Amino acid sequence: AQKITQTQPGMFVQEKEAVTLDCTYDTSDQSYGLFWYKQPSSGEMIFLIYQGSYDEQNATEGRYSLNFQKARKSANLVISASQLGDSAMYFCAMREPRRSGGYQKVTFGIGTKLQVIP
């Protein structure tokens, strides 16, 4: 079974509008972390936002917010006021505990390509 599912291969959004990128995850652990990364066409991976499984509040970082619904196992990224520079691939990732201890294991989804239209 997929650990991280991103069902939107591509999305379009008008400049200045908000957009939601979907991410669902699968884990039986109680403690885990969820991350979103951005990959522009230049190729680098840029960390955007983090949500811990025990965090009661949804994470926010500037124009990025994470809509965390634990019971539904979803961690959608919301980008408000889209800008042309937001055009990129976006990856959802999850850090889970190892049986032997620690949180080294990270699993990535296949990504969503966002294009912002002027």
Added chain:
Amino acid sequence: NAGVTQTPKFRILKIGQSMTLQCAQDMNHNYMYWYRQDPGMGLKLIYYSVGAGITDKGEVPNGYNVSRSTTEDFPLRLELAAPSQTSVYFCASSYASRFPDNEQFFGPGTRLTVL
């Protein structure tokens, strides 16, 4: 701080050749990772390390080897390159944490083509 550096940026190999992808970080991170990203796909973990002298396999370790003799360096060795290893390789690092809150810092990637 340079962050995570990778060399080379690009490389073309012939089938059967070997090479080492270099990765270094100057953030004193304990954890280091190697991923490959195939076209249109997410990142798949090849190997990771939780500290000098300690490495472990990820999802797709076949055809690769790693070593971690220092905290700073985590080279990835390809033996007998095959076309299936054509990919973009990313090295990443993160600090050790008792909690799952430590984001990864990525290098710029190495684009490898095996012909």
